[in-house]
Amino acid sequence: MNVSLMAIEGLPEFGPGADIAALVTEGATRAGVPIQRGDIVVVTQKIVSKVEGQLVRLADVAPSPFSTAWGAAHHCDPRLIELVLRESRRIVRMDRGLLITETHHGLVCANSGVDVSNVEGGEVAAILPKDPDASARRIRDAIVARVGHDVAVVISDTFGRPWREGLVNVAIGAAGLAPLQSYVDARDPRGFALKSTVQALADEVAAASGLIARKLNRVPAVIVRGVSYDSANKAGGGAKDLIRPPERDLFR
């Protein structure tokens, strides 16, 4: 049993309107790691946002008095605060200069996933894709059309966690694989029933990709090969299945 993670190196800059599927498929072949049947292609949220034009010039954001006051109190750019609030449907925590929000997608993360690093001059913010699962489906369908066989696509983003230091990659979009792998009715080798073991497979794939797609290495796409998964694209599914419904959540 063997899983390989391969960086697709040498990819160009991704600008608005770029064809991610074409660039990644051709880039993988050129890099000597052509996409194979069953591969999971992980692409970073950053390139998806850029390609989809999910970029906001901070100069175009007019901060409210609330954002201005919070920014002044915590030495943050009030235009960025305003944008973070605009991208959220609820504030989960607003404390000690940190802003943990629930995005319109239902993702709970710092600053609504708004990211000002690695974008032109620091004055342009990348916001999350409007519908990351739809983005993943589009990229997947276009890759499948090119390579002629089944693949899965995961869109990764880098999130913090409560209780633990450091960031890990999680899946904010997915297509072609069931993001949750359930062992609810399985039995372990001793015959003892496992009650409710549900593995967040897509999140583990995203986290694994973080082992090579380091920020500074400019590796926006990684191939994960050898993972067995349910290719559950017919079921709809998607990474939204990884979002715990509020009524089941003890920490909202």
Next chain:
Amino acid sequence: MNVSLMAIEGLPEFGPGADIAALVTEGATRAGVPIQRGDIVVVTQKIVSKVEGQLVRLADVAPSPFSTAWGAAHHCDPRLIELVLRESRRIVRMDRGLLITETHHGLVCANSGVDVSNVEGGEVAAILPKDPDASARRIRDAIVARVGHDVAVVISDTFGRPWREGLVNVAIGAAGLAPLQSYVDARDPRGFALKSTVQALADEVAAASGLIARKLNRVPAVIVRGVSYDSANKAGGGAKDLIRPPERDLFR
């Protein structure tokens, strides 16, 4: 850039007192994947607990009136509740039949990490190792003594997360690598300063190992090869560095 995850298959059952380093080193060679310089060996908490005798017969646990009442209200074994409380220093959430606790190590997880699956007959509970970083150091030192070169060891456990469905593996013990990789002073290719990007490398390694070490596959050890890391064993460090100090935590 390439990372490989290799299951060490064919390992025997690990009983109390077993020599993990010997079994894993020899098992890897026998499985055709001898441990190489710089490899990260991930072993599951379950085998470490078993080898260290961290097993409790539920018949030996006398539940308090509090545990008995909670167990009755939520259809849980009151002896298990009692054990979970004994293994915790604080209850973080106790709601809807779920018990999220802070263990004596400072780990926040469900049921203090107490696990009744996959252990003799379901009547024996495995509790976490007393000091998982010390366990990781012992295993690492013994592997290094056998193979004659540097390796790192991560002890993984399977945790839930707030806000997200499904379980992922995290690192509860580590030796031979800095569990956090910091980009605090690094600059991205455009010269824009990254303010505080700290990657939870050991957690990403643990999560990646989950892609092959599925519960039912009985793969208690995985080799992760090709990850660049700081071999910071001199600094002490360990997976306890991944635990966010309460004063910096918005969710305790």
